[in-house]
Amino acid sequence: MYPVLAATALSPNVTRLVVEAPRIAQVRQPGQFVIVRRGPDAERIPLTIADADAEAGTITLVIQAVGKSTMDLVEVAPGDSIADVVGPLGSPTELLTTGHAVCVGGGVGTAVVHPIAQGLAALGVPVTSVIGGRSREWVIFEEELRRYGPVLVCTDDGSYGRHGFVTDALRDLLDEGGVDHVYAVGPVPMMKAVSALTLPYKVPTLVSLNAIMVDGTGMCGGCRVSIGGVSKYACVDGPEFDAHQVDFGLLADRLTTYRDFEQAAVARRTACLLPALAEAAAR
Amino acid sequence: MTDQAERPTLTNREKMAIERNSMPEQAAQTRVLDFSEVNLGFTELLAVSEAERCLQCKNPTCIEGCPVRVNIPRFIDLVARGDVHGAAESLLDDNALPCVTGRVCPQETQCEGKCLRGKKGAPVAIGALERYVADWALTHRDQMPLTVHPPSGKRVAVVGSGPAGLTAAGELAKSGHHVTIFEAFHAAGGVLIYGIPEFRLPKDIVQSEVDRLRDQGVEIQVDAVIGRTWTLHELREMYDAVFLAVGAGLPVFMNVPGEHLKGVYSANEYLTRVNLMGAFRADSDTPVLHGQRVAVVGGGNVAMDAVRTARRMGASEAIIVYRRGHDELPARREEVHHAEQEGVRFELQVAPTEVLGNDERWVTGLRCVRMELGEPDESGRRRPVEVPGSEFILPCDMVVVAIGTRSNPLLTASEPDLAINEWGYLIVDDSGMTSLPGVFAGGDIVRGAATVILAMGDGKRAANAIARYLDPEAAKAADAAAAAEAAQAAEAAQAARAARVAEAVEAAKAARAAKEAAAAVDAASRPEGPTA
Numbered sequence A: 001m002y003p004v005l006a007a008t009a010l011s012p013n014v015t016r017l018v019v020e021a022p023r024i025a026q027v028r029q030p031g032q033f034v035i036v037r038r039g040p041d042a043e044r045i046p047l048t049i050a051d052a053d054a055e056a057g058t059i060t061l062v063i064q065a066v067g068k069s070t071m072d073l074v075e076v077a078p079g080d081s082i083a084d085v086v087g088p089l090g091s092p093t094e095l096l097t098t099g100h101a102v103c104v105g106g107g108v109g110t111a112v113v114h115p116i117a118q119g120l121a122a123l124g125v126p127v128t129s130v131i132g133g134r135s136r137e138w139v140i141f142e143e144e145l146r147r148y149g150p151v152l153v154c155t156d157d158g159s160y161g162r163h164g165f166v167t168d169a170l171r172d173l174l175d176e177g178g179v180d181h182v183y184a185v186g187p188v189p190m191m192k193a194v195s196a197l198t199l200p201y202k203v204p205t206l207v208s209l210n211a212i213m214v215d216g217t218g219m220c221g222g223c224r225v226s227i228g229g230v231s232k233y234a235c236v237d238g239p240e241f242d243a244h245q246v247d248f249g250l251l252a253d254r255l256t257t258y259r260d261f262e263q264a265a266v267a268r269r270t271a272c273l274l275p276a277l278a279e280a281a282a283r
Numbered sequence B: 001m002t003d004q005a006e007r008p009t010l011t012n013r014e015k016m017a018i019e020r021n022s023m024p025e026q027a028a029q030t031r032v033l034d035f036s037e038v039n040l041g042f043t044e045l046l047a048v049s050e051a052e053r054c055l056q057c058k059n060p061t062c063i064e065g066c067p068v069r070v071n072i073p074r075f076i077d078l079v080a081r082g083d084v085h086g087a088a089e090s091l092l093d094d095n096a097l098p099c100v101t102g103r104v105c106p107q108e109t110q111c112e113g114k115c116l117r118g119k120k121g122a123p124v125a126i127g128a129l130e131r132y133v134a135d136w137a138l139t140h141r142d143q144m145p146l147t148v149h150p151p152s153g154k155r156v157a158v159v160g161s162g163p164a165g166l167t168a169a170g171e172l173a174k175s176g177h178h179v180t181i182f183e184a185f186h187a188a189g190g191v192l193i194y195g196i197p198e199f200r201l202p203k204d205i206v207q208s209e210v211d212r213l214r215d216q217g218v219e220i221q222v223d224a225v226i227g228r229t230w231t232l233h234e235l236r237e238m239y240d241a242v243f244l245a246v247g248a249g250l251p252v253f254m255n256v257p258g259e260h261l262k263g264v265y266s267a268n269e270y271l272t273r274v275n276l277m278g279a280f281r282a283d284s285d286t287p288v289l290h291g292q293r294v295a296v297v298g299g300g301n302v303a304m305d306a307v308r309t310a311r312r313m314g315a316s317e318a319i320i321v322y323r324r325g326h327d328e329l330p331a332r333r334e335e336v337h338h339a340e341q342e343g344v345r346f347e348l349q350v351a352p353t354e355v356l357g358n359d360e361r362w363v364t365g366l367r368c369v370r371m372e373l374g375e376p377d378e379s380g381r382r383r384p385v386e387v388p389g390s391e392f393i394l395p396c397d398m399v400v401v402a403i404g405t406r407s408n409p410l411l412t413a414s415e416p417d418l419a420i421n422e423w424g425y426l427i428v429d430d431s432g433m434t435s436l437p438g439v440f441a442g443g444d445i446v447r448g449a450a451t452v453i454l455a456m457g458d459g460k461r462a463a464n465a466i467a468r469y470l471d472p473e474a475a476k477a478a479d480a481a482a483a484a485e486a487a488q489a490a491e492a493a494q495a496a497r498a499a500r501v502a503e504a505v506e507a508a509k510a511a512r513a514a515k516e517a518a519a520a521v522d523a524a525s526r527p528e529g530p531t532a
């Protein structure tokens, strides 16, 4: 059992959970993730370790509640426990030790680039972060990232920071020159756009792929992705890969495998909750 | 179990007259609707009748066929006498997980394949009897006390909780060692819980075996991936010995175009979603696709499990696609038979060359070719070759690839000093020790995908070797005691032989003396003087 110590809402459907998992907190490295199972009949879901405190024995998970399993997970109240947290899984990020790195985060992906920026800064590498969201309320981890270097914020609607996409801000940085490495994490279309952008500039770019997973140890093959035409397992060979080799179209397609199932599960969940909500509203 | 001792013992002729009893099973039409167990087990009546078929051979060939050398006639005799309790004690002495092996062992190629009665007619149903006795033990646990030895003060780490790890842990705990099992998944059991489906091996049976280990003091740490959560190096520092039983969990794909399409599963993924994650229950949070026409590629137990699972998940057509013929299907015969009963279609001597899909990248079919047996190769085996111009399309909306597994490099790659062979399996010596002192290994990670019973045999052998490694003095003393005992026995045998010889000599002497005496009497009784 892994007790939840704190739960904070970061955005309308994004929650930060601080979970007691001392061993993982002690050995995790940037880029690694855990697989979480809330309770006996729950699904196993992969979540990046957004931050960790080895001394306190805690890890930080940032969860966007989009399906039934994530909705259930963000409802775990401080003091309650999560049944299983296994990890740290995945290969750690290959951090460059010289030059200037740009970390690009979109939406909840910003939480995923956070440990990378943290790791780079610890190695003394200058880091610039470019983060964005649909609007102001979707921008997360700005404070945290400022600890490691300048942060450029973009919003699609211009409600905060620069009006535009993260790729607009990144293009300016690339044009200015002096960008040696880009780490980008976010929705698939964003990572694909970043990859297309950095390719002509020949700037090495790493992305973190959120494939569908079961075990996270290489035994099911469900997380397979195509990298330079070769099949790789995101859970053990990744989750980070050379962006310029990734087949993003395939990833996006495979991510829709259970769309119908998920919609039905969410509908069922809402239907279950409705009477309770109606009752609460009546009172 | 007391008064039955008066049962009359049958003559061999009477035994031979009894026909093999078949185990009751659920009807195929109803069982494909859910995941309840297909085989229902012997009743007491059937078990005793079947046990009476055993001839109690002087040189029981069945034992030779058993990889862990269960004393088969001994427990069967006890069943025939109505002493199930005694049979259970006898069986559990030889085999730590008989509830499991009674259900999943390929008996037809092991004990039953060697049974004398099989030479003329049907062999004794050893597997069904094993299951009967084991299930009795499971439901009468209070009558089966555990013997736990005083703590040895030694700590052993077991990595992986499949049959190899569970068996080793049980044996080591019996010798008083403190055992911790590290398991990557959230539940213990390995293939027994994530692979083999409920309808063939109910999960509560595996669970009660795991519970029994816990009762013996074995600690089970789930959610622990060795190579990630802890390294092997760390385990070696924390424990006096380590047993690696991580299985062969890396799925092999066909390596044909289209395998990335949605609707293509490895058998590992499909079975894990359905079994371990419970996707066969409608209210499970774990999604799985419900194919209507499901093609399963492969012909082993894994393929049979996948195809029969697909039937139960609602597939109106479930098809086995296998490149060799019916006789070559490597699955247990009973599984093939059950699959046939359940309406599974067999496309034999067929090999897929491509997975076909639509614009949204959903599977729509398999492009296949027909195969025939070619010229014998160097090994003398005739390999299947493609029949020219035989290409055809097998329409389907889901494909499960069940053509084997390989070693998962997650752990082995993290320890470069651990010697592996060209396929990535661990190299061990006769005792089961790897190239690292104090690190032992067994099961599928050494043999490649094999069987439950072989994995268990490895677990037992390694546990013995670990006990010796941890306490060479005791091992030497035990060896010396055994040697002394053997010497004593040999001496006694020698003395007995000498006594017998002496006796025989005496007897011969006496006989000669008697003869001489008789001759003397004879001579004396003859008339004096030369005759004739």
Ligand SMILES: Cc1cc2nc3c(=O)[nH]c(=O)nc-3n(C[C@H](O)[C@H](O)[C@H](O)COP(=O)(O)OP(=O)(O)OC[C@H]3O[C@@H](n4cnc5c(N)ncnc54)[C@H](O)[C@@H]3O)c2cc1C
Binding pocket: B104, B105, B106, B159, B160, B161, B162, B163, B164, B165, B182, B183, B184, B185, B189, B190, B191, B192, B195, B196, B197, B224, B225, B226, B227, B245, B246, B247, B248, B249, B271, B301, B302, B305, B332, B408, B410, B411, B442, B443, B444, B445, B449, B450, B451, B452, B453, B455
């Ligand atoms: C679907 C299916 C059906 C089968 N049917 C039969 C049958 O009918 N009869 C038969 O005899 N055999 C059958 N087999 C084969 C049999 O199950 C295996 O040979 C046997 O389970 C091997 O046992 P094992 O203990 O070596 O490994 P496994 O049972 O594979 O157990 C290994 C365990 O180690 C864990 N693990 C792996 N890596 C790590 C790590 N790094 N850290 C911690 N834990 C780790 C895994 O999660 C797993 O739980 C079948 C196999 C499958 C897949």
Ligand code: SF4
Binding pocket: B053, B054, B055, B056, B057, B060, B061, B062, B063, B072, B073, B114, B115, B116, B117, B124, B126
């Ligand atoms: S070989 Fe067959 S008949 Fe002989 S002892 Fe074994 S089970 Fe009985």
Ligand code: FES
Binding pocket: A212, A213, A214, A215, A216, A217, A218, A219, A220, A221, A222, A223, A224, A233, A234, A235, A236
């Ligand atoms: S999640 Fe199963 S192999 Fe990657």
